[in-house]
Amino acid sequence: MLLSVAAVLTLFSCTCAENPAIQVILTNKGLQYGKHAVTDWIQGMLEFITLPDFNGHVGSVVNIHYTLTGTSIKKCDLPEPSTEFYPDSSGFKTSLSGLNVALYGQWRTCLGIFHDKGTFDMAVYGVNVISVVELGKDAGGRLSVTSVSCDAQVGRVDVRLYGGSSWMFRFFQKLFRRQIRREIEIRICPNVEESIVKLERYLQAMNVSFDVGQALTLNLSLTGSPVTNVSSLNLGLKGEFYSIKTHAEPPFEAQPFTVPEQQGYMLSLGLSDFTVNSVLYGYYSARMFQTLINDSNIPPGFPLHLNTSLMGPYIPQLPKMFPGLLMNLQVNATEVPMFSFQPDAVNLHIQGTIEAFAIQPNATETPLFKLSVVSNFSSTVWIADQRIKGSVSMDNFSLTLVGSEIGKFKTDALENVTRKGVDTVLAEVNEELAVGVLIPRLKHAQLVNSGLKVQEGFIDLFSDAEVLTDRGFSLQTNRSV
Numbered sequence: 001m002l003l004s005v006a007a008v009l010t011l012f013s014c015t016c017a018e019n020p021a022i023q024v025i026l027t028n029k030g031l032q033y034g035k036h037a038v039t040d041w042i043q044g045m046l047e048f049i050t051l052p053d054f055n056g057h058v059g060s061v062v063n064i065h066y067t068l069t070g071t072s073i074k075k076c077d078l079p080e081p082s083t084e085f086y087p088d089s090s091g092f093k094t095s096l097s098g099l100n101v102a103l104y105g106q107w108r109t110c111l112g113i114f115h116d117k118g119t120f121d122m123a124v125y126g127v128n129v130i131s132v133v134e135l136g137k138d139a140g141g142r143l144s145v146t147s148v149s150c151d152a153q154v155g156r157v158d159v160r161l162y163g164g165s166s167w168m169f170r171f172f173q174k175l176f177r178r179q180i181r182r183e184i185e186i187r188i189c190p191n192v193e194e195s196i197v198k199l200e201r202y203l204q205a206m207n208v209s210f211d212v213g214q215a216l217t218l219n220l221s222l223t224g225s226p227v228t229n230v231s232s233l234n235l236g237l238k239g240e241f242y243s244i245k246t247h248a249e250p251p252f253e254a255q256p257f258t259v260p261e262q263q264g265y266m267l268s269l270g271l272s273d274f275t276v277n278s279v280l281y282g283y284y285s286a287r288m289f290q291t292l293i294n295d296s297n298i299p300p301g302f303p304l305h306l307n308t309s310l311m312g313p314y315i316p317q318l319p320k321m322f323p324g325l326l327m328n329l330q331v332n333a334t335e336v337p338m339f340s341f342q343p344d345a346v347n348l349h350i351q352g353t354i355e356a357f358a359i360q361p362n363a364t365e366t367p368l369f370k371l372s373v374v375s376n377f378s379s380t381v382w383i384a385d386q387r388i389k390g391s392v393s394m395d396n397f398s399l400t401l402v403g404s405e406i407g408k409f410k411t412d413a414l415e416n417v418t419r420k421g422v423d424t425v426l427a428e429v430n431e432e433l434a435v436g437v438l439i440p441r442l443k444h445a446q447l448v449n450s451g452l453k454v455q456e457g458f459i460d461l462f463s464d465a466e467v468l469t470d471r472g473f474s475l476q477t478n479r480s481v
Contacts, residue, residue, distance in 0.1 A: 018223040020236030021254040021278070023270040027232050028085065030266030030465065031092070035083045037467040046073045051103070052187075056179050064111050068120060068180075071105035089134040089148045090228045099127035107161055118163025124184060126155020131192055135228070141208050141221025141238065147196045152188035157181040216282045217242045232261050239275040243282040250281040250336070255457055262462040265449070272458040273341045280337045289333035289352070295326055302424075304417045308358055314414040318368065321406055322358045328365060330355040334372075344454050346390075348377045353402070370403035371411065375422070379433075381459070383452045387436030392429060394422060444468055 051071040057063050077100040086093040103122040109115065132148040157180045159173075208221040219238045227234045242248070252274070259270035283289055295306040304310075306327040309319045333352040340347045352373050357365035379392035399415040401408065439447050442465070450463035 018238070019254040019256045020223040021239030021272045021274040022220070022237040023257075023259045023268075024235040024237065025232050025259055025261060025268040025270075026235075027261060027263050027266060027268070029263065031083060031085065031233075033266055033465070035081060035094075039078065039080050043076070043078055046076050046078075049073055051105075054180060054183055056183065058176050058179070064109055066110075066176075067108045068122075069106050069108065071103050071122070073101060074104050074121075075102040076100070085228045085230055085233055086132055087228050087230060089132055090136065090226055091132065091134040091145075091148070092228070092233075093130070093132045096127070096129045099129075100125050101127070107164075109165070116164040118161055120162065121160045122180070123158040124154060124181075125157070126153075127184075127188075128153045128155075129188060129192070131189075133196065135226040135233075137222040137225045138204065140204075141223070142206060143203050143222060143226070143235075145196055145200050145203065147193045150189035150192050152185055152192075154181050154185040154188075157184065211244065212241070215244060215286065215288065216279065217244050217247070231263065234259075239272065239278075241275070241278040241282045243286040245286045248281075248285040250278055250285075252277065252281075257455070257458045259458070259460055265451075265462040266464045267462070269461040269463075270458045271461065273339050276339045277336070280339070284333060284336045289337070291331050293329040293331060302421060304414075304421070314417065315369075315406070315409045317406055317409065322366065322368070325358040325360065327368070328357045328359060330357070331373075341454050341457055341459060343456060344380065346379045346381055346454060346459075347395075348379075350375045350377075354399075367405050369401060369406060369409075371414075372400040372402045374398050374400075381452060381454060383439070383450050383461075384436070386439050386448070386450065388439060388452070389436035390433040392426060392433065394419070394426060397422060439463075441468075 049072070051073075054068040054071070055066070057065045077098075079096070079098050081094050081096040083092060083094045085091075101124045103124065105120055105122075106117060107120045108117045129150070129152045131150045134146045134148045136144040136146065138144045157177050159177055159180060209217055209219050212218050219240045219242065221238050223236045223238055227236075239254070240250075254272055254274040257270060257272055259268050262268050293306070298305055304314070306329065308322045308325045308327060311327075312319045331352060331354050333350065335351045337348060337350045340349070350373070354371040354373055356368040356370075358368055360366060374396065375394065375398075376396040377392055378395050379390050381388065381390040383389070397415070397419050399411045399418060401411055439450055441447070445465045445467050447463040448466050450461065452462075453460045
């Protein structure tokens with residue numbers, strides 16, 4: 001039970017030297033929902049649980065050894081536990097009170113060479129368990145979980161034996177029940193702690209870096225130990241993308257930011273502009289912001305075509321110097337494209353160059369001119385109908401001549417027609433953004449009732465969640481306690 005609550009917390013899988021670029025906050029509303037979902041799941045799993053054997057002996061003059069085996073749960077009155085964040089240990093405290101269980105199984109006895117067997121019914125009343133678990137960070141940036149304390153008490157045990165010489169145990173019932181109660185009581189906390197150790201091993205085997213496509217790797221290691229207060233748990237993640245090819249560090253750092261607690265929602269996710277910009281730097285460092293454009297890439301109805309004879313309205317001397325030649329444009333980003341998040345707005349700055357070449361009959365390229373391109377875009381982002389939607393507009397676009405083998409020329413006309421081309425592309429992009437994309441699902445849960453707000457330096461996504469029991473939700477268990 002206590003392990004399962006811990007496992008749900010780790011799915012939503014800070015004081016630190018490194019600023020986190022992604023922050024995940026689990027609120028008390030989320031904790032209570034997770035506790036409720038796990039309680040329901042455990043209730044459905046009880047029929048599959050088999051308890052280990054109990055061994056002991058009763059009597060002093062006549063020493064009878066007994067074994068209770070094949071013990072299974074017939075019925076369980078499973079109260080919902082009390083679970084709360086526990087700042088003293090940067091973890092959480094779980095209290096289970098008043099658990100009652102009805103069990104059945106087989107008994108065997110041994111008195112010298114005499115053996116006997118039968119069946120039994122057992123009722124365990126008033127089981128109380130209090131456990132405190134600490135969350136931390138290991139050297140590899142993985143989440144760690146440690147049992148801080150555990151206390152268990154069993155109120156009363158009633159056992160009824162059937163078959164064989166079960167009548168003999170009536171003389172030892174009080175002692176027999178006391179032994180069983182004590183045996184159950186001393187086993188509870190070691191089993192809780194062993195389960196936490198198993199969870200810790202599972203966490204240590206988890207990857208904190210993931211390949212995203214064939215170009216990028218995402219690092220989601222913790223930047224510091226989880227921080228807990230009375231109302232929430234905060235996980236700070238590195239949240240940095242790297243080029244698989246270069247694995248180069250960007251020339252900028254994650255800046256500190258504070259995600260507001262949204263107690264009306266189960267969880268909040270803060271995504272900083274550092275994370276998004278690390279994607280762009282990963283592509284830039286791998287030299288992926290370079291492209292060659294030829295006339296086949298230009299739509300047929302567009303007024304500008306890459307042929308020197310058709311460029312007269314924009315560059316008068318070009319068709320006279322190099323008539324009838326196709327052209328190539330080499331487009332390069334000269335700086336890392338950068339996003340910046342401002343209240344209610346996402347801005348993008350792009351700076352690069354366009355180098356034009358004439359293709360000679362022998363396929364060699366003759367340099368013509370080089371343009372500097374500076375553009376700025378702004379967009380809004382929101383969530384509607386469980387889809388992330390948006391719109392984008394161009395704030396600035398300029399072309400400047402920085403080098404020419406054909407002499408100087410004005411860039412106004414070329415800038416205007418290029419701007420129209422960008423506007424055409426933006427119109428298509430906005431059609432797609434209006435439809436939006438579905439909010440990604442977690443492995444065993446989906447986000448519902450979600451909202452999004454762009455803040456200074458980060459995007460704040462806040463949401464409730466629903467466990468997808470129909471999609472095979474399953475916390476790992478060995479079906480034995």
